[in-house]
Amino acid sequence: xxxxxxxxxxxxxxxxxxxxxxxxxxxxxxxxxxxxxxxxxxxxxxxxxxxxxxxxxxxxxxxxxxxxxxxxxxxxxxxxxxxxxxxxxxxxxxxxxxxxxxxxxxxxxxxxxxxxxxxxxxxxxxxxxxxxx
Numbered sequence: 001x002x003x004x005x006x007x008x009x010x011x012x013x014x015x016x017x018x019x020x021x022x023x024x025x026x027x028x029x030x031x032x033x034x035x036x037x038x039x040x041x042x043x044x045x046x047x048x049x050x051x052x053x054x055x056x057x058x059x060x061x062x063x064x065x066x067x068x069x070x071x072x073x074x075x076x077x078x079x080x081x082x083x084x085x086x087x088x089x090x091x092x093x094x095x096x097x098x099x100x101x102x103x104x105x106x107x108x109x110x111x112x113x114x115x116x117x118x119x120x121x122x123x124x125x126x127x128x129x130x131x132x133x
Contacts, residue, residue: 023073041078054084055084061085064080067081
C-alpha cells in the first residue's frame with residue numbers, strides 16, 4: 001500500500017469511515033457540499049449556473065474536488081474546487097506525475113498539482129477566447 005493510500009486510510013479510519021466512498025456518502029460530506037454550493041466561492045457562468053473552475057463549462061457533470069486531503073473531515077471551503085469530469089481527471093493525473101517526479105510522500109502535492117493543472121487549463125481557455133475575438 002502506498003504511503004498516500006495508507007495516510008488516507010488512517011485518516012478515514014480515525015473519522016470512522018472504512019473507505020473514501022463511504023466518506024463521500026456520509027451526512028458530513030453532504031453538509032460540506034451544501035455549504036460549498038451556498039458559498040460565494042463556487043464558480044458560476046454568465047447565466048448564474050455552476051461551472052467548472054478550470055474550463056468554465058456548465059453543461060456537464062461537475063465534481064467537488066479536494067485540492068488537499070490534509071484537512072479531510074474538517075475541510076475548509078477553500079480546500080475544495082468545482083471541476084468538470086475532464087478537468088478532474090487531469091488534476092489527478094497531474095498529481096500522480098508530480099508525486100512520481102518529486103518522489104513526494106505526502107498528500108500536500110495534490111494541492112500544487114491540482115492548482116497547476118487548473119491554472120494551465122484556464123490559461124489555454126483564455127488564450128483561445130482571445131484568438132476567437
